[in-house]
Amino acid sequence: MIILAIESSCDETAAAVMENDERLLANVVCSQIELHGRFGGVVPELASRQHLEDIYPVVAKALQDAAITLDQVDVLAITQGPGLIGSLLVGLSFAKALALVKKIPYVGVDHMAGHLFSVFLGEEKPAFPYIALIASGGHSSIFHVTDHFHYTLVGRTRDDAAGEAFDKVAKILGLPYPGGPVISRLSEEGNPGSIHFPRSWLEPESLDFSFSGIKTSVANYVKQNQRLIFGDNGAGPMHSATADICASFQEAVVEVLAAKTMKACRNFAVDNVVLAGGVAANPRLREVFRRQGSREGLQVYMPPQQFCTDNAAMIALAGYHIFRQQGAASLDLDVYSRSRITERV
Ligand code: KG4
Ligand code: ZN
Numbered sequence: 001m002i003i004l005a006i007e008s009s010c011d012e013t014a015a016a017v018m019e020n021d022e023r024l025l026a027n028v029v030c031s032q033i034e035l036h037g038r039f040g041g042v043v044p045e046l047a048s049r050q051h052l053e054d055i056y057p058v059v060a061k062a063l064q065d066a067a068i069t070l071d072q073v074d075v076l077a078i079t080q081g082p083g084l085i086g087s088l089l090v091g092l093s094f095a096k097a098l099a100l101v102k103k104i105p106y107v108g109v110d111h112m113a114g115h116l117f118s119v120f121l122g123e124e125k126p127a128f129p130y131i132a133l134i135a136s137g138g139h140s141s142i143f144h145v146t147d148h149f150h151y152t153l154v155g156r157t158r159d160d161a162a163g164e165a166f167d168k169v170a171k172i173l174g175l176p177y178p179g180g181p182v183i184s185r186l187s188e189e190g191n192p193g194s195i196h197f198p199r200s201w202l203e204p205e206s207l208d209f210s211f212s213g214i215k216t217s218v219a220n221y222v223k224q225n226q227r228l229i230f231g232d233n234g235a236g237p238m239h240s241a242t243a244d245i246c247a248s249f250q251e252a253v254v255e256v257l258a259a260k261t262m263k264a265c266r267n268f269a270v271d272n273v274v275l276a277g278g279v280a281a282n283p284r285l286r287e288v289f290r291r292q293g294s295r296e297g298l299q300v301y302m303p304p305q306q307f308c309t310d311n312a313a314m315i316a317l318a319g320y321h322i323f324r325q326q327g328a329a330s331l332d333l334d335v336y337s338r339s340r341i342t343e344r345v
Contacts, residue, residue, distance in 0.1 A: 001074045002025075002068065002072055003017070003018045003075045003077055003316045003320050004017055004063070004070075004076050004077070005018070005077040005109070005313070006077070006315070007310060007312040008055065008079065008087050008088060009081070009082070009087060010083050010137070010310060011031065011032040011035075011042045012030065012032065012311070013029075013032075014030065014058065015058045015059045016062060016311065016312035016313040016315070016316045017062050017063065017068065017316070018317060018320065021317055021320050021321065024121065025065070025066035025067075025068070026062040026064075026065035026066035027062075027311060028058050028061045028062045028065065028312070029309075030054045030057075030058045032047060032050050033177070036177060037177050041167065041171070041177055044086055047084055048086030048090055052090050055091065055094050056094075062312075070102050071102070073102070074104070074105075075104065075320070075323045076098060076099055076105070076106035076107070077106070077320070077323070078091055078107070078108055078109065079092075079108075079111050079312075080092065080108030080334075081335050081337060081338070082110075082111055082112065082338050082339040082342070083111055083138075083335075084337075088335035088337075089335055092108075092335050096333075099331070100331065105323070105327070105328030106328060106329060106333075107319050107326070107328060108322075108329050108333045109318045110318075110340070112141070112341050113151075114314040115134045115276045115277050116134065116143065116145065116274075116276065117317045117318040117321070118276050118307045118311075118313075118314035119132075119301050119302065119303050120317055121304070121307045121313055121314060121317060122301065122307070125301070126272040126274055126301040128145060128146055129144065129145060129270050130145050130270050130271075130272035130301075131144055131145070131154075131264045131265045131268060131270050131274070132151075132274035132275075132276060133257060133261040133273075133275050133276070133277075134277040135162040135163060135275075135276075135277040135278070136162075136163050136277035136279060137163035137164055139156070139157070140156065140161045140163075140211070140279075141157075141342050142154050142155035142260065143341075144264070144268050145274070148321050148325075149325065151341055153342060153343070153344050154268070155207030155208050155260060155264060156208060156209070156344070157210065157211060158208050158210045159211060159212040160210075160211040160212045162209070162211060162253055162279045163178075163180055163278050163279045166250075169215060169218050169245075169249055170183055172219050173218075173222065173229075175242075180278060180279060183246045183249070183250055184246075184250065184281075184282045184284065186242060187251075187284065188247075189239075189243040189247075190240070190242075190243030190246050191244050191247055195244060197214050197221075197248055197252045198213060198214060198217055199214075199256050200213045200256065201256070207260050207263060207264050207267075209256065209257070218245065218249055221245065222245070225241070228241050229241045229242060251284070254282070254284050254285045257279075258292050261273060261275075261289070262292050262298075265298055270298075271297075271299060272301065273289070273293050273300055273301070276303055276308060278308055278310065281308040286302060
């Protein structure tokens with residue numbers, strides 16, 4: 001079965017072609033980072049307009065890379081939500097038009113379910129059940145996963161998502177959007193023990209997160225140390241001071257993400273733990289997960305970095321399983337901004 005998948009939920013237009021759940025034949029990701037960079041975050045109206053421009057060439061490139069034509073596609077998989085409504089609508093309308101004209105069955109895929117599936121794009125695949133942390137720009141959620149279709153939300157952020165905290169701290173430091181990659185790079189040159197930013201643990205048994213406090217602490221620290229960070233004449237950020245803030249901030253976020261996920265593993269007595277979502281591309285988080293996981297006697301699984309941030313390969317894989325289980329969706333499928341799987345039952 002050949003699956004063509006399209007992802008357009010935020011600021012990446014992506015298309016992928018997969019054969020069954022095994023062979024990834026094409027994986028094209030077209031990022032809008034440059035477009036949104038000067039605004040310090042994604043501008044929804046600009047995002048949907050850019051998706052409109054990019055979607056045709058991106059899908060055409062995916063078909064070309066896979067060396068197939070549309071007539072060889074058996075199933076279309078399309079991100080239905082959560083995300084920006086205008087952006088999602090571009091992908092869904094495009095997929096519906098293809099489905100209608102070419103008479104190809106299609107399925108809607110939840111973007112968060114896609115991130116959960118992304119770990120199966122790696123060489124080593126976890127056995128069920130497992131605990132999964134999905135840390136991205138919009139969510140920081142811990143799931144207890146018992147099979148491909150059953151996920152129970154056991155922890156989530158009460159305010160900012162982890163990726164959002166990276167993005168906001170980058171903005172405070174005058175660093176470019178998105179914050180995650182630049183903060184993780186600068187952190188390598190900084191001292192993670194130089195500044196103690198508060199860790200928010202919430203109630204003793206809670207598996208929830210809160211990252212708005214640390215963002216405020218960084219903002220206060222920056223305000224109080226303007227000269228140290230931006231130099232005497234405000235000429236620009238001082239490299240070593242900025243690197244120390246990045247490393248200390250990153251360490252605090254990583255510590256809380258890892259500790260709560262390990263606690264969830266103990267609570268549910270699982271042997272396997274999964275880390276995915278854009279923040280899972282963070283090398284320090286990956287290292288701490290591996291170390292703490294093995295100390296806890298867990299098998300640790302994470303997708304290769306390219307499949308942590310948004311991509312359509314994970315949507316193709318999820319679409320394959322959804323189509324096999326549920327068959328095709330009807331043409332009245334609609335987009336949604338909030339995921340049902342990230343709501344507590
Ligand atoms: O999964 P994703 O691509 O999109 C959403 O579904 O939100 O995640 C994007 C988020 C952004 O907030 C970005 O700053 C963060 O993932 N991110 C990182 C890293 N690479 C991307 N955060 C920390 N370290 C990284 N290396
Ligand atoms: Zn995502």
